[in-house]
Amino acid sequence: MKRSIVLTALLIVLTSASAQAAEPAPAETAQSLYLQAGKAERQDQQAKAKELYEAIIDRFPTSDLALNANDRLLELMRGTTTAPSTKPTPPPPADPKAKARELLALKKKAADIQDKEWRRLSIAFFNRYDHRYNRSELRENEQQWDKLAEEKVREELGMGSAEINARFEEACHKLGITGTCDEKALK
Numbered sequence: 001m002k003r004s005i006v007l008t009a010l011l012i013v014l015t016s017a018s019a020q021a022a023e024p025a026p027a028e029t030a031q032s033l034y035l036q037a038g039k040a041e042r043q044d045q046q047a048k049a050k051e052l053y054e055a056i057i058d059r060f061p062t063s064d065l066a067l068n069a070n071d072r073l074l075e076l077m078r079g080t081t082t083a084p085s086t087k088p089t090p091p092p093p094a095d096p097k098a099k100a101r102e103l104l105a106l107k108k109k110a111a112d113i114q115d116k117e118w119r120r121l122s123i124a125f126f127n128r129y130d131h132r133y134n135r136s137e138l139r140e141n142e143q144q145w146d147k148l149a150e151e152k153v154r155e156e157l158g159m160g161s162a163e164i165n166a167r168f169e170e171a172c173h174k175l176g177i178t179g180t181c182d183e184k185a186l187k
Contacts, residue, residue: 030060034069041076050076057120061127070124077148100171101186107168110153110161117149 037052053076056069125141154160172181179185 030056030063030065030069033059034065037069037072041072046076054120057124061123066124067128070121070128074121074144074148077151096171096175097186100168100175100181101183103164103168103171104181104183104186106157106164107161110157110164113153113156114149114161117152118145121145121148 033052033056037049037056040046040049040052050073053069053073056063057066057073060066121141122145125138150160157164168181172185175181175186177185
């Protein structure tokens with residue numbers, strides 16, 4: 001009888017130890033990342049908070065905290081004003097074609113940033129509503145995603161995509177390129 005009790009107690013201890021070992025480390029859970037992001041927000045470390053909220057959305061897209069993180073991220077993006085970029089701007093290239101090629105590269109990078117941000121926001125929306133949504137609400141969200149994606153471009157590149165496109169078109173016009181102004185035309 002005593003042996004069976006001791007064996008049962010030993011079995012319970014071993015199973016609880018293995019269950020604890022199977023749990024992910026606290027730094028790997030959505031909850032711990034969410035708490036870290038909240039702490040970063042309270043300490044006015046907005047960039048770090050945004051990064052942590054994005055990590056939750058990317059690593060744990062189906063968790064309820066991913067929805068909360070998306071909401072907090074949207075609020076942070078709405079609440080911040082876009083300050084001018086502190087990145088040093090390189091001197092303008094002397095060659096007009098080189099300037100046009102640089103603007104073309106910026107245009108592509110802006111499109112890539114917009115696409116990634118738009119996808120991230122839309123995935124969070126569809127994960128939240130599980131494809132049960134009102135079409136008018138979707139249209140409203142799409143307009144908001146466009147604005148947020150444009151803000152992300154402005155934040156990362158220091159100017160909006162419309163300004164980049166205008167500068168690119170102006171550079172192509174100065175070069176006398178008619179028709180499609182692309183890599184082939186800029187060689």
